[in-house]
Structures are given as structure tokens and as C-alpha cells.
Amino acid sequence: xxxxxxxxxxxxxxxxxxxxxxxxxxxxxxxxxxxxxxxxxxxxxxxxxxxxxxxxxxxxxxxxxxxxxxxxxxxxxxxxxxxxxxxxxxxxxxxxxxxxxxxxxxxxxxxxxxxxxxxxxxxxxxxxxxxxxxxxxxxxxxxxxxxxxxxxxxxxxxxxxxxxxxxxxxxxxxxxxxxxxxxxxxxxxxxxxxxxxxxxxxxxxxxxxxxxxxxxxxxxxxxxxxxxxxxxxxxxxxxxxxxxxxxxxxxxxxxxxxxxxxxxxxxxxxxxxxxxxxxxxxxxxxxxxxxxxxxxxxxxxxxxxxxxx
Amino acid sequence: xxxxxxxxxxxxxxxxxxxxxxxxxxxxxxxxxxxxxxxxxxxxxxxxxxxxxxxxxxxxxxxxxxxxxxxxxxxxxxxxxxxxxxxxxxxxxxxxxxxxxxxxxxxxxxxxxxxxxxxxxxxxxxxxxxxxxxxxxxxxxxxxxxxxxxxxxxxxxxxxxxxxxxxxxxxxxxxxxxxxxxxxxxxxxxxxxxxxxxxxxxxxxxxxxxxxxxxxxxxxxxxxxxxxxxxxxxxxxxxxxxxxxxx
Numbered sequence: 001x002x003x004x005x006x007x008x009x010x011x012x013x014x015x016x017x018x019x020x021x022x023x024x025x026x027x028x029x030x031x032x033x034x035x036x037x038x039x040x041x042x043x044x045x046x047x048x049x050x051x052x053x054x055x056x057x058x059x060x061x062x063x064x065x066x067x068x069x070x071x072x073x074x075x076x077x078x079x080x081x082x083x084x085x086x087x088x089x090x091x092x093x094x095x096x097x098x099x100x101x102x103x104x105x106x107x108x109x110x111x112x113x114x115x116x117x118x119x120x121x122x123x124x125x126x127x128x129x130x131x132x133x134x135x136x137x138x139x140x141x142x143x144x145x146x147x148x149x150x151x152x153x154x155x156x157x158x159x160x161x162x163x164x165x166x167x168x169x170x171x172x173x174x175x176x177x178x179x180x181x182x183x184x185x186x187x188x189x190x191x192x193x194x195x196x197x198x199x200x201x202x203x204x205x206x207x208x209x210x211x212x213x214x215x216x217x218x219x220x221x222x223x224x225x226x227x228x229x230x231x232x233x234x235x236x237x238x239x240x241x242x243x244x245x246x247x248x249x250x251x252x253x254x255x256x257x258x259x260x261x262x263x264x265x266x267x268x269x270x271x272x273x274x275x276x277x278x279x280x281x282x283x284x285x286x287x288x289x290x291x292x293x294x295x296x297x298x299x300x301x302x303x304x305x306x307x308x309x
Numbered sequence: 310x311x312x313x314x315x316x317x318x319x320x321x322x323x324x325x326x327x328x329x330x331x332x333x334x335x336x337x338x339x340x341x342x343x344x345x346x347x348x349x350x351x352x353x354x355x356x357x358x359x360x361x362x363x364x365x366x367x368x369x370x371x372x373x374x375x376x377x378x379x380x381x382x383x384x385x386x387x388x389x390x391x392x393x394x395x396x397x398x399x400x401x402x403x404x405x406x407x408x409x410x411x412x413x414x415x416x417x418x419x420x421x422x423x424x425x426x427x428x429x430x431x432x433x434x435x436x437x438x439x440x441x442x443x444x445x446x447x448x449x450x451x452x453x454x455x456x457x458x459x460x461x462x463x464x465x466x467x468x469x470x471x472x473x474x475x476x477x478x479x480x481x482x483x484x485x486x487x488x489x490x491x492x493x494x495x496x497x498x499x500x501x502x503x504x505x506x507x508x509x510x511x512x513x514x515x516x517x518x519x520x521x522x523x524x525x526x527x528x529x530x531x532x533x534x535x536x537x538x539x540x541x542x543x544x545x546x547x548x549x550x551x552x553x554x555x556x
Contacts (some may be wrong), residue, residue: 063556091392095392095396099321099325104321107317109400269549
């Protein structure tokens, strides 16, 4: 597979994980991860709870020590990259102090960095100007995440690691959040975000890395990942369809499954164009035809449940 | 770590009402109570050779300064429980830098608490000791709260969250009572006086008294307090490295 989603002209690796493994007692959270992420990529780490997303992010940042393998940022140790201000992050369980205002929180973090953005600039970029003087304890879920985003970007980092950044956000808040993120990635920076919102990974990432039980089960562009569970779904109405017809439909080219509900049929096909032509040739009475791409959810389920490859 | 960070960190802590109550309001309140009750007793305290009101003032200054330092334990426990220190770990601030910032904040809050007690004592009770006495008492107390800031770090950084509160209470009561910060040790049984010599708050109080009367061998309390500071720093450093290696 070609290196997908490489946006930047510079092919420099930003994150290099090699044979990364982390065990907590008998439980292996991350199980031999090899992953290279290059400058300018926007990568979604997608997986169900317990897939190892947060542990991977902690290991990448050097917040925990790998049982085996290495994590490098910008060709150096994670700590060196953090000290030089090249990395910003929104972590799981990395909350802001409830008694401080948003501005104070950002100013505190800015004060420990060597060449940060101005506090106002960080607030503006994270869409926090209006809530700057509110106490963190009084913020809504979405506002809190924006405030944390402001804290994450105040060092003006090259690389952003976001662990479920839009958790606790409503639809509107998520839209605003990704808008500010777009601004950020348009400048050619690297973003890695963990999510279990499939549509988010599909819409905002140009590369999706799917994790299951601490291993990578798929890695590619959203289109490539979806192609892994290739095919489309055809829905249509066929008045008076019976079991004989159904058997006929199943034998048509490319049909992988068929479900009947009264006159309504729903089938999955690998090559939907061929299937549809054959279907219409044989059943001219077919109507209300819909052809849809299988969603990320389907890809997700196929890859992460039970018989993953 | 920048001076700006230290100032912002101290300022945000001093704006927190809860820390003000225990480090500032309670010792002031106790100074007023004890001051009005016993402060006007004529003559000098036979143990410290200081006016009675000054004995109380030093006790409360020591208590306020000590509380301001110990309060860092709660600050650290809170930061750990909500994950603010995780946020700080992805900044150039090192683990040592983090702990140093808490010591600095403890010292700034402590000196403010001591100064407030002294100012109230001088203005409300017209406590008359020379300027030198005030200065040396203040400096002695200020220097003496250093090991308490390390006790706070030890509790805050390493105690399991559910044990931090009871541990803090035990330490805080122990230090206050055996240090003679609330009631003079001479009214307690003699075994208590023996225990007192093992706790740093006893020497803190002692150093304050010596400063106030500008006499006495300050070397002993200074050495004991330095020994406490070094021992705590060694323990914290060892424990911090061990925890980091296990992360």
C-alpha cells in the first residue's frame, strides 16, 4: 500500500513507533505496534474502548514507559520534542483546574513554554475568546474541550495528539471544533486524534489507523479502509417477490447477501453496477432503488469484531 | 521554568478562598482569641523571656506559615486527581520543576501569612518588641517553614488520594500540638516535651522565639530544620525516580 494521506512536501517522519508494546500485569494494552506518521498527515486512531488508543498516545508522549519497543518524535525522544515545544496534546483525564479561568489556564501553560503563542492568539484560534474569563468549572462540555484545545496549541506545536477531543460535545460544538482544527492542519501541521466517532474519522482524517486489542487491523485512507469491506448496498422494492425470485437474485453476479422484508429487498454487492444491470434485466418491475456506499460503521464492525484479519 | 510561571501559579493559588481560610483566617482568628484572653498578662513568659503576646504571635505566625506550606499537599492532590499534572507533563516543566514551583509558592504564601499575623499583632495588641526582633522572628519562621513545604509535597505527591486527607490531618494536628503552636508545651505532660523535640514545628516555634528576643543559640534549631529538609528531599527524589521508572 502506498503511504496514504501524505500532504506535506517534506516526508519527514514525525512519529515513529517500532515494536511498541505495553503490558499492565497480564493485560497487554498495546501489542507490537509499528507505525510511522509523516509531517502534514491528519491521522485518526479508530477503535472501540480498550483497543489501546489512549495507551498508544501515552507511550507516544513518553508519559508511560513501553514494556518493549520504542517511540520517537521528530527523530528524538518524546521528552526532547515536548521540551522544544513541538508537541501539544489533549489527553484523557487531563483536565484543567476548575477554579481558574480559561485565560489563566492558557497563561499558566504558556508561561512554561519557551516560545509560545500569545495567550490571546491561542484563545482566538481555539474559539475561546468569548469564554476566556469564565471559570473552568462553569463551562459546558463543549466549551471545556475548546479550552483544553487552547491549552494544547499555546506552544504553537508542529504535532497535535488529541485523545477523543470531541467527547462530550454536541453536533454544533463538534462542527466548531473541527473548523478550528482545519485552520490548524491547513498550515501543514500533523494531527493524530483518537476517536470512536466513525464519521469524524471519515470526514476529518486523511488516514485512518484502526486498532483492535492493541494491534493495527487496518491502515489507509478512508476510501481504502472502506474498500477493505468493499461493495455497496442496494435497496429496492419488488412487488410480489417470492423465494424463487430470491434464489435467482442471490445467484446474480457479485451479490454477497440478501435480506427480504415483504416486498422490500436489501442486498450487498461487490460490483453494484453489474448487479444492478442484471437485476433490472431480470426484474423490470423493480422500483424505489437506492444504492449506498457501506458506511464506516460497517467497515468498523467487520474489522474490529470477532473475525478481524 | 520561568519567574512568570511561579508568579501566575502563586497568584492563582492565593485567589483560591479555601487556601486563604486555613493559612490566613484561622491563625488570625486564633491570634485575636488568645491575644485578648492572655495577651495582657503582665511580665515576661519565664520560658521564652518574651512578652506573653509575642509568644502567642510567634506561635500563630509559625502556625500560619506552616499551614500555608502544608496546604500545598491539597493543591498537589487536587491537581493529580483531576489530571492537571498530566497536562503539565506535556510541557517543558520537569517533575523537579513542578515540585520546586510548589515550594516557592509555599514560601511566598507562608511569608504573607507570617507578615499578616505580625502586622495584626503590632496594630491590635501594640506588641512592643524592637524592629530587629520582628525582622529576625519573621526571617526565622520563614526559613523554618521550608521542611513543611517538603512534607506537603511528600503527602501530595505520593499518598494514595483516599489516604491523603487523614494523613494530612494526623500530620497537621501532630505538628501543631507537639510543636507547641496552639498551647504552650509547659502545660503538657513531660513525655510530650520529649516527643516535641523530634518534630520540626517545635524547632520552628523555637527559632521564632529566638529571633524575637534576638538571643539564644540559633544553630541548633537551624541544623535540625536543615536536617529535616535534606532527609525529606532525599526521600522525595528517590520516590519520584522510582515512580517514574514504573510508569
